Amino acid sequence: MASEILEGFIHALELIVSGDRAVLEITLRSLYISGTATLLAIIWSLPLGILIGSRELHGKRFIKSFFNAMLGIPTVGLGLILYLLLSKSGPLGVLHLLYEPSAIIIGQAILVTPIVVSLAANAVEDVEPEIKDLARTLGATEAQASLALFQEALPSVMLAVVASFNRAIAELGIALMLGGNISGLTMVLTTATTLATNRGEFALAIALTIILLFIVFGLSIATNMLKRE
Amino acid sequence: MRKTVPLWLATVALTAIVSVAASTYYFSVASKGRRTLVVSTTTSLYDTGLLDPLEERFESEHPVDLYFISVGTGLAMQHAQRGDADVILVHAPSSEEAFLTGGYGVCRKIIAYNFFVIIGPTTDPAAIRDLAVSEALRRIVNAGRSGNAIWVSRGDESGTHIKEKQLWASAGFNWTLLGQEPWLLESGAGMGRTLLIANERNAYILADIGTYLKYFGGGLISLEVLVSEDKELLNVYSAIAVNPDRVSGVNFEDAITFIRFLISDEAQKSIEHYQKDVYGRSLFHPAVNLLKEDTEPILTQWIREFAFFNGTECPTEYRRGHPELYE
Numbered sequence: 001m002a003s004e005i006l007e008g009f010i011h012a013l014e015l016i017v018s019g020d021r022a023v024l025e026i027t028l029r030s031l032y033i034s035g036t037a038t039l040l041a042i043i044w045s046l047p048l049g050i051l052i053g054s055r056e057l058h059g060k061r062f063i064k065s066f067f068n069a070m071l072g073i074p075t076v077g078l079g080l081i082l083y084l085l086l087s088k089s090g091p092l093g094v095l096h097l098l099y100e101p102s103a104i105i106i107g108q109a110i111l112v113t114p115i116v117v118s119l120a121a122n123a124v125e126d127v128e129p130e131i132k133d134l135a136r137t138l139g140a141t142e143a144q145a146s147l148a149l150f151q152e153a154l155p156s157v158m159l160a161v162v163a164s165f166n167r168a169i170a171e172l173g174i175a176l177m178l179g180g181n182i183s184g185l186t187m188v189l190t191t192a193t194t195l196a197t198n199r200g201e202f203a204l205a206i207a208l209t210i211i212l213l214f215i216v217f218g219l220s221i222a223t224n225m226l227k228r229e
Numbered sequence: 230m231r232k233t234v235p236l237w238l239a240t241v242a243l244t245a246i247v248s249v250a251a252s253t254y255y256f257s258v259a260s261k262g263r264r265t266l267v268v269s270t271t272t273s274l275y276d277t278g279l280l281d282p283l284e285e286r287f288e289s290e291h292p293v294d295l296y297f298i299s300v301g302t303g304l305a306m307q308h309a310q311r312g313d314a315d316v317i318l319v320h321a322p323s324s325e326e327a328f329l330t331g332g333y334g335v336c337r338k339i340i341a342y343n344f345f346v347i348i349g350p351t352t353d354p355a356a357i358r359d360l361a362v363s364e365a366l367r368r369i370v371n372a373g374r375s376g377n378a379i380w381v382s383r384g385d386e387s388g389t390h391i392k393e394k395q396l397w398a399s400a401g402f403n404w405t406l407l408g409q410e411p412w413l414l415e416s417g418a419g420m421g422r423t424l425l426i427a428n429e430r431n432a433y434i435l436a437d438i439g440t441y442l443k444y445f446g447g448g449l450i451s452l453e454v455l456v457s458e459d460k461e462l463l464n465v466y467s468a469i470a471v472n473p474d475r476v477s478g479v480n481f482e483d484a485i486t487f488i489r490f491l492i493s494d495e496a497q498k499s500i501e502h503y504q505k506d507v508y509g510r511s512l513f514h515p516a517v518n519l520l521k522e523d524t525e526p527i528l529t530q531w532i533r534e535f536a537f538f539n540g541t542e543c544p545t546e547y548r549r550g551h552p553e554l555y556e
Contacts, residue, residue, distance in 0.1 A: 088312030088477075090311070180296065195299070198419050
């Protein structure tokens with residue numbers, strides 16, 4: 001069995017070097033879907049996370065616990081719930097989103113929302129006491145103080161964004177349930193890996209996994225390097 | 230301001246990656262304007278690769294893109310009832326009959342058949358080689374209860390699992406009770422993964438011949454075929470269009486075009502020859518001419534007994550005005 005992992009690794013390099021059209025398409029689609037999902041999630045999650053982290057809200061502890069708990073939601077469970085909503089006979093069936101890339105984008109955006117919210121809230125909370133007070137003592141207005149706070153929390157927020165993207169691109173349940181793994185339309189790296197495994201094409205499955213790892217690993221290294229500068 | 234620079238850099242980088250990927254992706258699929266047909270299919274047809282050449286041929290002849298969703302027979306019917314599929318390819322005649330009488334399916338056509346196989350370790354601890362199915366299952370139960378054999382079941386309401394439950398029943402066992410015995414494991418997974426589990430455990434298992442040959446030929450499993458080509462192991466695949474009168478918004482016209490394509494000589498030949506050169510035998514056998522011309526009376530009789538309803542593959546009230554499919 002170990003020889004298959006080695007074979008898979010060699011196969012992965014071959015596929016990357018030769019620029020295999022099908023694999024390239026699947027990889028680009030994965031980047032597009034999970035990247036868009038992450039950006040979409042940021043639009044609503046980042047303000048929410050900063051709000052929760054920077055204000056003394058009523059029931060704050062409950063809200064934070066809720067998002068912390070949602071971090072661990074099984075993707076196939078979330079996928080099933082969204083399938084029932086988006087199915088033609090479901091309440092959102094009229095939108096005709098099922099088995100389209102946009103269905104996966106929405107699903108993954110919902111999946112990573114708790115990650116961005118939780119990590120952003122924690123990041124803002126961690127820096128709050130010192131910075132905001134310091135800014136105010138230096139004569140900053142409330143808005144300027146909040147900006148200073150946000151800037152201080154940025155590296156951690158960046159990390160939240162990267163973690164979200166990684167979770168989105170590596171998940172299987174939602175892509176399978178909402179996308180249907182349709183060749184040429186909704187097949188992404190994880191669903192293609194599953195299909196290759198089911199077909200007994202282990203070298204291809206390993207190769208796809210290695211491409212996925214390259215993306216996730218490369219992005220993490222890039223963020224770390226940027227953070228250090 | 231020291232730390233805003235990396236953020237902007239990173240944001241720009243991320244946006245760039247996304248937009249490049251998105252535009253490349255859309256560029257590649259932009260030239261469409263074609264209709265789509267969603268086909269929920271049993272895994273054994275799709276995961277063996279049988280549908281790949283058929284898809285290519287069909288899409289080149291018709292302005293229709295086929296979207297195959299590879300799931301178990303149970304889930305395929307669920308999809309269809311909810312309006313999320315236009316055609317289903319399935320292999321569980323008893324459930325198919327319920328699907329037709331429930332009003333969800335019309336224009337059923339039997340497209341192919343093969344045989345399930347009971348496979349197990351080369352050592353064959355329950356001594357079932359070449360026995361009749363019922364006798365083999367009885368021996369496996371005895372060996373299992375005395376700790377000498379393990380049976381792995383799909384346990385997922387797939388066509389294969391439904392078949393397995395029928396086989397246990399006709400051998401005189403109650404599936405629900407059997408499932409509680411420690412030597413019977415339910416994988417809850419697809420055929421391929423269940424084969425791998427059975428292989429690790431040196432267990433007996435019911436498998437479709439197509440997936441088995443793919444895994445065995447690829448050296449992924451070493452389990453052997455012990456019982457096969459028995460009437461009880463017959464496996465019949467049908468295509469059923471989803472009834473637009475019952476389920477709104479389905480693409481019925483293209484569904485019929487696809488079914489007509491599946492029963493054409495061209496597609497039937499493709500089914501017969503699929504990977505025959507690799508495995509030295511057909512993974513699936515075409516059924517249309519066999520049933521029409523009655524070339525092998527015994528086999529035809531088996532299919533009629535097993536997969537016909539009221540003496541026909543599709544009673545007239547479920548044909549929805551397409552008599553040409555049954556000429």
